[in-house]
Amino acid sequence: MELALRHPDLISLAAGFTDNETLPVDETRGLFAELLKARCTGEPLLQYGNTTGLPALCARTAARILSQDAATGEGIAVESRYAPDQMLITHGSQQFLYLVAETLLDPGDIVVVEDPTYFVFLGILQSRGVEGRGIRLEPDGLDVEQLDAVLTRLRRERRLHRLKLVYLVTYHQNPTGTTTCFAKKAAVLDLLRHYERAAGHPLYLLEDAAYRELRFQGPDTASALTASGGLGRVLYTGTYSKPFATGVRVGFGLLPEPLRTAAVRIKGNHDFGTSSLLQHLMARALESGAYDRHVQRLQARYARKAEGLTTALRRHLPPHIEWREPTGGMYVWARLPKRQRSGLNSPLFRRALDRRVLYVPGRLCYVPDPTRRAPDHEMRLSFGNATERELRTGVRRLGEALAQEAW
C-alpha cells in the first residue's frame, strides 16, 4: 500500500485484491433492492443475529460443500460431517483462521505449514508466539514423507505434545497455485491419527479452501472431510468474499466440538457475530443463483487473465526461471536460480521497484523454522487485481529488471 502510494505509476503484481471489472455491482444492487423492498424481509438484515451465523446461510453452505465433495467421486462425503451446527460464519475466512488460532494455540505450541504458505497466517502464528515447521511443497501437495520425518523427530524430542495443527491451503494455494491431491490429504490424516497417541490430544488438520471456487481448469478435488479419519479431526474453511466481492466480508468454517463452542464464545467477544446485512446478502445471492452465475463469470475472467500473465511470462522472462500454469486461484509462483535473491532488500526487488513493478518476495511466505533455511529466490505474481494490459506491462518491466541480473 505504502509503496503504491509513493509510486503512482506502479503496477502491482503483489496485491491479493480481486478483479475490479467483474465486481458484482448490478447484482448487489438488485439483491438489496429485493431484500429491502419490504419491512418484513428487510428488518432481519438490520438487526443483530446470533453469534454462530444465519441458519439459512449455515445450511446452504454446508450443503454446498457436501455437494462439491460428492461430485468429485473421491473419498466418502458423509452428510453428518457437514452438519450446519458445526458451521461458524465469520468476517472473511481470515477471521475463522484467527479464531481457530485463539481457540487452540498457546505460546510455545507448534504448527506445521506448507513451505511456502499463506503469509498472513504466519502473522497470526507469530503474534501468538507459536513455532512453525515448514514441509516442502510438491506439485500435488506437501511432501508426506517429510511430514512423517518431522513428526517422528518431534516425538523423539518429546515435543509432539506441543503440536496442535497442520495447516494446508489445499486449492490453488496462495502463494504457489498448488492443489493438494486427495490421496495426500488422506495420507496426512493417517499420519495425524498415528501420532495422536504420542501427542496426547487430537492433532487437527486445518484445511483452507479459500480459492476452491476460483478453479478454471481441471477437476475439483474432494476435501479432507471426506477422508477416513477426517471425522472430528478436520477443520475446513472457505469464503464467499473472494469469489463474490472482497468488500463483503463473509467466510465460513466447519469445526468439531469442543472447538466450535470455544470458538463461538471468542467470536462473541470479538463482535457478537457476523453482520446480518452481509450474511443475508450472501444467503440470497446463493439462493437466487446470482452467486453461481457470478462465480462462473469470474472463473472465465481469471482463466483469461492467467493466460495473459503466462503469455507475458513466456515472452519476457529469462528461460531459466521456473513457473507453472495456474489452474485456478490468482497466483503464479516463479522460481529464480538459487543464487538469485528476490527479497525486500535485494537488488532485484529495488530494480523492479525502479521500473515500477511490485511482486511479493517468496521469502515472506516461509515460516521461520529453525530446522531449515528459508529460500530467498522466489516470487509470487498475482493476476487478480491488475488489468490484462497492466499484466503485460508489469511482466515486461519485471523482465527488464531480471535481464540486468548477473546470472
Next chain:
Amino acid sequence: MELALRHPDLISLAAGFTDNETLPVDETRGLFAELLKARCTGEPLLQYGNTTGLPALCARTAARILSQDAATGEGIAVESRYAPDQMLITHGSQQFLYLVAETLLDPGDIVVVEDPTYFVFLGILQSRGVEGRGIRLEPDGLDVEQLDAVLTRLRRERRLHRLKLVYLVTYHQNPTGTTTCFAKKAAVLDLLRHYERAAGHPLYLLEDAAYRELRFQGPDTASALTASGGLGRVLYTGTYSKPFATGVRVGFGLLPEPLRTAAVRIKGNHDFGTSSLLQHLMARALESGAYDRHVQRLQARYARKAEGLTTALRRHLPPHIEWREPTGGMYVWARLPKRQRSGLNSPLFRRALDRRVLYVPGRLCYVPDPTRRAPDHEMRLSFGNATERELRTGVRRLGEALAQEAW
C-alpha cells in the same frame, strides 16, 4: 437466546437488541440504490479497503465527535485530539474493545471498571486472564474517592505496574443508564496522571461512548478527550450500529500511538479491515443526512418507550424498588432490597421465567473482584427491543413475580 427459544411467549426485557419498528429499511435500500447505481461508485463497496478504515468515514467520524464535544461548552475540544489518523473503524465498537484488550492486556494485569459495568467487556477480561477492580457508581459517574483509594492500595501492594486501564461507559451506561459528568472524567484523568509515575507506564482511560447518540433528554456531556491530561491517555470508542442498525456492524475508536499501530496490526490478522460495503453505507448515510434524521427519529422513539416502561414500573412494581428515569440509551436499572436475590439461580428469576418475562440479573454486570462482594439484588431492564405493549405486559408479569417475594 436459548431461553427465548424454549419459551416462545417470553417477553425479553433482557436483550440488548434495538427497536425493530424503526430499523431504517427504506433508508438503507435508498442508500444502496444510489451507491450501487454506477460502477465507479459501486466498485469501492465491493473491494477490499485498508485495515484502518475508509478515510472518508474516519474523517467524518472524527469531525463528528469534535463538533459534539465543542457544542457542550465543557472542556477544550482541541482538533488534534480527534485526528482521523488516530481513528480505527471496527466491526462494531465491541471489536474495538477486543482489540484494545489484545493490544494492551496481559494475563495478570488489572483493569478498573465501574460497579456495575458492561458485562461483555467482563467476558473479554476473563478470557485474557485479567483481574478487575470495581468502583462504585454514583448518579453522576464513578466514585472518584474510591478510585483514589484503590490506586493507593495497588501502589502500596506494589501492584500498580499491573494496572493498565480504567474502563468507563460514560453515556447512558449499560447497564444503569448513568451518564458520567465531565468533572469526574477530568478527575479520573488527574488521578491517572498522578499515579502514572508509580505505575511506570501510561495509565489509559478507555471511554466507551456507545450510547452517546441515543440521548433523548438533557444536555450532552463533553468526552474525556477534551479534558486536561486527555491527550495521549484517552481511548474513545463509539458505534454507528446501535443508532442506525445493529445488523450493520460499524464501530470506531480513537487511540493514541503506539497503541494504534499495534491495534491495526492485530486487526489485520483478524479480518484485514472492516467490510467496505458497510463502511461506505455508513459514510453515505452520514453525508446525506439520512443518519442524523434516523437518529432523531430513534431518540423520539426511545423516549416514548422509556416513558412506557417507567409508567409501567410505577404501576406494577412494589414501591421499595428503586430505579431512575433514563435520559437516553436503552436501559433501566432496578434495585431491590438487599436481601432480595435476583440472580440466575434465585427463586425470583425462576418465577419471572414462569411468568414468561426475562431480565438481566444485576450480578452478571459486576466484575469478579476479590476485594468486595458483588451485589445480587439488582436487574437490568431494556426498553430497546420490546414493543410498547410488550413493555407493559412484561413489567406487569415482573410485578407479579415480585409480589410473591417475601419482603
